[in-house]
Amino acid sequence: MQLTRWQRLGLTAAVGAVLAVGATALVVQAIEGPDAPSTTAHTTAPATDAATPAATDRATPTDPVDAVEVESGPALSAEVSAQLDYVLAHWDEKDYNSADWGVLGINDCVNFASQAMIARGWTMDDVWSSPKNGNAYDASAAWRSSTAFMKYIAATGKATALTDQQRDQVKVGDIVQFDWDNTGDRDHTGIVSKVERTGDAISISFAGHTLNSDYRSVDTAITEDHPGGTAYYWSVP
Known part of the structure; x- marks a missing residue:
């Protein structure tokens, strides 16, 4: 054809x-x-950046890191519970118990710490006292001065002195004092409101007046608020 x-x-x-x-x-x-696997179609893969790893090269997720356990402290006694209840109820300025104890202007920290010790069961004496008439300036020096309070506790033996290197002995309800400029006196006083142990690390928080706080960090106070300051404690039996 x-x-x-x-x-x-x-x-x-x-x-x-x-x-x-x-x-x-x-x-x-x-x-x-x-031996290649059978496919029904073959397509050209889109070009990729040479720096981008292939899917098979991506790291596989690892197992999640175990959470670090924070140890809780021992159960609080009735006296310490009453003390802590008081500081947590009156640390904020709007809740000051000024009708009974008055306020020492911008230096009310020891006046408040003394109130907390009364709530715990301490009793006044000739050196450490307040008339409880709403005028904090009528209180004794040991009631309203951090340094005088330190000397009072040391003289009476009502508590045991601890340094910041003895944090493992500090407990809720203890008294914390600070020397901001390391001159030997005491510039601020608070009540320990929390002690947390994470492994070998111990974190301590405190409540107080003057820079009002319920759980202010000791570490923050001596490294950020007052760099180089030193913390001291009174272990109250």
């Missing part, structure tokens, strides 16, 4: 297409090998 010129061109194109497909199949088979 005589083919027209256009029929011959069509047949040539068809044969060329078949040969191209066959060649491509041979190339794919040669690349994948006989």
Whole structure:
């Protein structure tokens, strides 16, 4: 049969297409090998940044880190509970017990700490006392001065002196005092309101007036508020 010129061109194109497909199949088979997984289609993967790792190179998630256990302190005695209840009820300025004890302007820390010790069960004497008439300035020096309070406790033996290196002996309800400039006197007084032990680390918080606080960090007080300051404690039996 005589083919027209256009029929011959069509047949040539068809044969060329078949040969191209066959060649491509041979190339794919040669690349994948006989053990390659079977697929129904082969597509060209989009180009990626050379710095981007392939999916198989991504790190697998690790097991979550175990939470560090924070040890709780011993149960509080009735006396310490009453003391802590008092400081947490009256540390904020809006809740000061000024009707009974008055306020010492911007230096009310020992006046408040003394109140807390009364709530705990301490009794007044000739050196440490307040008339409880709403005027804090009528109180004795030991009632309203951090340094005089320190000397009073040391003289009476009502508590045991501890340094900041003895934090392992500090407990809730103890008295904390600070020497901001390390001159030997005491510049601030508070009541320990929380002791947390995480491993070997011990964190202590305190409540107080003058920079009113319920859980102010001792560490913050001596490193950020007053860098280089020193904390001391009185362990109250």
